[in-house]
Amino acid sequence: MSKPIGIEVSLAVAEAVGLCDVDVVAAYPITPQTHIVEHLSELVADGHLDADFVPVESEHTAMSACIGSSASGARTFTSTCSQGYALMSELCYIASALRLPIVMAVANRALSAPINIWNDHADLMYARDTGWIQLLSENGQEAVDMSILAFRIGEDPRVSFPVQVNLDGFTMSHVIEPIGIPDRKEIAKFLPPYRPKLRLDPEHPVTIGPVGMPDVYTEARKAQDEAFKATKPLIQEIFNAFAKQFGRQYKLVETYKTEDADTIIVAMGCVVQTAMTAVDNMRAKGKKVGIAHIRVFRPFPAAELIQAIKGAKNLILFDRVTSFAGGEISGPVAIEIKSALFDRKLSPKVGNFLVGLGGRDVTEQNLEEMVERVASAKNGDLPAYEFINVRE
Amino acid sequence: MGIASEALKNFKGFNLKNLPEVEPVSPGHRACQGCGEVLALRQAMKAIGTNAVVCSATGCMEIITSPFPQTAWRVPWIHVAFENAAAVASGVEAAYKAMNRKKIINQPGVTVIGYGGDGATADIGMQALSGALERGHNMIYFCFDNEAYMNTGIQRSSSTPFGATTTTSPAGSKSSGQATWKKNMAEIAVAHGAPYVATATPAYPIDLMNKVKKASLVPGPAYIHIYSPCPTGWRCGIEESIEVARLAVQSKVFPLYEVIDGEYYLSRKVAKPKPVSDYFKPQRRFRHLTDAEVGYIQNRVDEQYEKLLKKCVVEDKKKEKE
Amino acid sequence: MAKETGIKSWKELNFGIAITTPGNAAELKTGDWRSMRPETDREKCTKCGQCYIFCPDMVYSKDAEGYYVQNYYWCKGCGICAKECPVDAITMIQEVD
Numbered sequence: 025m026s027k028p029i030g031i032e033v034s035l036a037v038a039e040a041v042g043l044c045d046v047d048v049v050a051a052y053p054i055t056p057q058t059h060i061v062e063h064l065s066e067l068v069a070d071g072h073l074d075a076d077f078v079p080v081e082s083e084h085t086a087m088s089a090c091i092g093s094s095a096s097g098a099r100t101f102t103s104t105c106s107q108g109y110a111l112m113s114e115l116c117y118i119a120s121a122l123r124l125p126i127v128m129a130v131a132n133r134a135l136s137a138p139i140n141i142w143n144d145h146a147d148l149m150y151a152r153d154t155g156w157i158q159l160l161s162e163n164g165q166e167a168v169d170m171s172i173l174a175f176r177i178g179e180d181p182r183v184s185f186p187v188q189v190n191l192d193g194f195t196m197s198h199v200i201e202p203i204g205i206p207d208r209k210e211i212a213k214f215l216p217p218y219r220p221k222l223r224l225d226p227e228h229p230v231t232i233g234p235v236g237m238p239d240v241y242t243e244a245r246k247a248q249d250e251a252f253k254a255t256k257p258l259i260q261e262i263f264n265a266f267a268k269q270f271g272r273q274y275k276l277v278e279t280y281k282t283e284d285a286d287t288i289i290v291a292m293g294c295v296v297q298t299a300m301t302a303v304d305n306m307r308a309k310g311k312k313v314g315i316a317h318i319r320v321f322r323p324f325p326a327a328e329l330i331q332a333i334k335g336a337k338n339l340i341l342f343d344r345v346t347s348f349a350g351g352e353i354s355g356p357v358a359i360e361i362k363s364a365l366f367d368r369k370l371s372p373k374v375g376n377f378l379v380g381l382g383g384r385d386v387t388e389q390n391l392e393e394m395v396e397r398v399a400s401a402k403n404g405d406l407p408a409y410e411f412i413n414v415r416e
Numbered sequence: 417m418g419i420a421s422e423a424l425k426n427f428k429g430f431n432l433k434n435l436p437e438v439e440p441v442s443p444g445h446r447a448c449q450g451c452g453e454v455l456a457l458r459q460a461m462k463a464i465g466t467n468a469v470v471c472s473a474t475g476c477m478e479i480i481t482s483p484f485p486q487t488a489w490r491v492p493w494i495h496v497a498f499e500n501a502a503a504v505a506s507g508v509e510a511a512y513k514a515m516n517r518k519k520i521i522n523q524p525g526v527t528v529i530g531y532g533g534d535g536a537t538a539d540i541g542m543q544a545l546s547g548a549l550e551r552g553h554n555m556i557y558f559c560f561d562n563e564a565y566m567n568t569g570i571q572r573s574s575s576t577p578f579g580a581t582t583t584t585s586p587a588g589s590k591s592s593g594q595a596t597w598k599k600n601m602a603e604i605a606v607a608h609g610a611p612y613v614a615t616a617t618p619a620y621p622i623d624l625m626n627k628v629k630k631a632s633l634v635p636g637p638a639y640i641h642i643y644s645p646c647p648t649g650w651r652c653g654i655e656e657s658i659e660v661a662r663l664a665v666q667s668k669v670f671p672l673y674e675v676i677d678g679e680y681y682l683s684r685k686v687a688k689p690k691p692v693s694d695y696f697k698p699q700r701r702f703r704h705l706t707d708a709e710v711g712y713i714q715n716r717v718d719e720q721y722e723k724l725l726k727k728c729v730v731e732d733k734k735k736e737k738e
Numbered sequence: 739m740a741k742e743t744g745i746k747s748w749k750e751l752n753f754g755i756a757i758t759t760p761g762n763a764a765e766l767k768t769g770d771w772r773s774m775r776p777e778t779d780r781e782k783c784t785k786c787g788q789c790y791i792f793c794p795d796m797v798y799s800k801d802a803e804g805y806y807v808q809n810y811y812w813c814k815g816c817g818i819c820a821k822e823c824p825v826d827a828i829t830m831i832q833e834v835d
Binding site for chain 2: 047079095122237
């Protein structure tokens with residue numbers, strides 16, 4: 025593998041996508057994803073990447089063109105976030121239902137209004153029901169690795185689903201980190217060419233996207249659901265193959281110092297890195313805290329997550345988006361975790377905190393306060409969720 | 417010489433004796449009896465042949481040809497959403513270009529087509545069409561214009577003609593139907609610099625098929641606006657589709673022309689134009705119009721036609737070029 | 739409709755319910771829709787091909803002698819061919835059954 029170099033994460037992601045030899049990139053600029061698509065168009069312009077770069081006139085067209093391209097049999101990539109994601113969202117459902125392995129890098133950003141170009145998970149949560157595989161990265165190396173993995177996972181004929189690679193906008197996309205980018209030969213060894221069975225080909229005419237009346241729609245959804253369920257073990261299998269070749273082992277849920285923890289923080293994305301430092305500080309003070317961090321949010325790895333957290337008396341659950349459910353139930357990630365706990369008859373003390381909205385920093389201090397809050401609260405006293413670090 | 421003129425240098429057209437036999441659209445489709453739009457689609461696809469990929473918008477042509485588990489399509493076809501046929505086609509075109517260049521496939525001559533109705537093109541699909549035309553993709557876009565959102569129940573579109581009654585621009589005591597003039601999509605395509613733009617209608621099948629053939633030979637984006645009668649929505653007899661389309665041309669309501677590298681060519685001289693009232697007669701959607709309103713429309717039709725004639729390359733000028 | 743050709747199980751579906759049997763819509767007897775049907779008088783017919791090119795349902799095909807023949811399996815009885823025939827060789831007849 026190439027020696028790690030100091031490189032901006034967005035550029036590294038673009039380099040990795042370029043080395044994956046994509047055929048078509050159809051993308052529209054939106055802060056903070058811009059550096060990814062800019063660098064990809066540079067790679068094409070300088071002849072480093074042989075691809076058709078389609079500078080579309082909106083994100084809706086970006087995903088439409090990606091669908092047309094992927095359905096024709098081309099390896100296809102795009103990138104967006106926030107408002108752009110919202111605009112293309114109707115098509116994301118379609119891309120998954122048509123089983124097209126489009127890869128999309130999302131530089132997670134808050135949704136308007138107010139307009140805010142900084143990082144939170146609004147667009148990640150927006151995508152929950154679309155049927156895309158959602159991968160999380162916590163640092164630049166992971167963002168690069170997830171980008172390469174995304175093509176291999178999506179294009180595996182047993183999977184055939186589109187894949188979303190999430191990297192936190194600005195907090196990850198725009199920082200310079202030491203990243204080892206595998207070279208073209210290594211990636212080619214890991215990533216076989218994309219040769220779908222079903223494609224738009226005059227030699228074998230197919231009709232894609234017919235009308236699904238009530239007598240077939242349920243079956244169509246069941247087929248998609250069963251296939252999506254089946255992706256979970258395949259994702260881990262491919263993570264293992266990646267580890268074998270590149271030496272970095274990823275799991276659906278990863279843990280940090282959870283073995284004897286009585287309080288576990290559950291989080292995803294780069295906030296986990298801050299949490300790790302906070303946990304080290306707290307451990308030094310004798311507190312038994314650990315982190316279960318989710319790497320694959322869809323399909324939701326309930327079994328693996330419960331395995332990681334079942335020993336905890338206290339759980340700190342992060343949500344990085346507001347969901348306006350009316351205040352009586354928790355935020356989106358928390359309700360998924362609570363649902364998994366309930367199904368297994370587990371009831372630890374749970375604190376759900378809305379953190380890092382619209383680029384608000386999450387500090388080690390915040391983390392220590394949250395741990396203290398949950399530890400000292402009586403069972404049943406904690407609200408469904410609470411904002412932290414808000415000026416009253 | 418412009419790129420379109422260059423490509424069409426030695427163009428040989430169809431005639432009634434050498435019509436293509438291929439039928440890329442099969443019978444058994446669910447179109448209404450006498451549907452002028454599916455006839456237009458049929459004629460256009462016959463001119464294209466089978467070496468094509470077709471990207472459809474949501475609409476009549478999509479619904480009637482793809483009721484799972486049946487399909488009337490004998491060529492590869494994809495339907496994604498309502499407003500993005502041109503965008504999907506852009507993606508298909510880019511994919512074929514890249515895959516051929518990278519030698520992943522060896523299929524260089526595939527014609528990429530995007531089509532939609534007037535609603536899908538002139539309203540919700542304007543953005544995608546504009547982008548595709550501006551980026552210069554090598555593709556053809558057909559707008560099948562039946563002058564309203566027919567598939568969802570005859571609601572008005574920006575292509576509904578002035579004075580037509582639709583379910584969302586109904587004629588009533590306080591209204592005379594559609595209150596705006598038809599959006600001129602062909603002109604919009606010309607303004608984007610598309611090398612080949614044409615208007616056509618299935619009442620003149622040889623003209624339509626020749627224009628489609630030309631579009632497939634011209635590199636870059638081609639736009640063809642096809643006037644497609646809808647007996648269901650226009651409330652005329654199911655056997656009158658062709659007659660109404662012919663009257664539209666003969667009354668100058670829908671002139672047939674081509675724009676090749678920005679130069680206008682009238683396809684059919686209307687020597688003795690019929691009055692618009694003749695055109696309105698078979699269609700109950702115009703029944704409520706007063707004589708004054710008909711006169712107002714007649715003036716506008718005359719005016720627009722004169723404007724078009726002024727833009728057209730005249731016979732003498734044509735000879736000068738040769 | 740699925741019930742017409744009997745898709746039974748979700749396991750039988752292609753990705754995105756894609757249809758891999760081109761043109762199988764031709765199995766549907768749209769001829770059942772009509773109440774009138776066109777009949778051609780060969781004496782008058784000049785084999786011009788207008789009926790063929792104006793039919794929205796691809797009903798006509800050329801026979802060995804060059805006459806255009808109807809396929810009543812699909813004919814919806816719209817009457818365009820009868821109206822457009824330049825020599826009035828086609829008449830619309832009431833369906834009796």
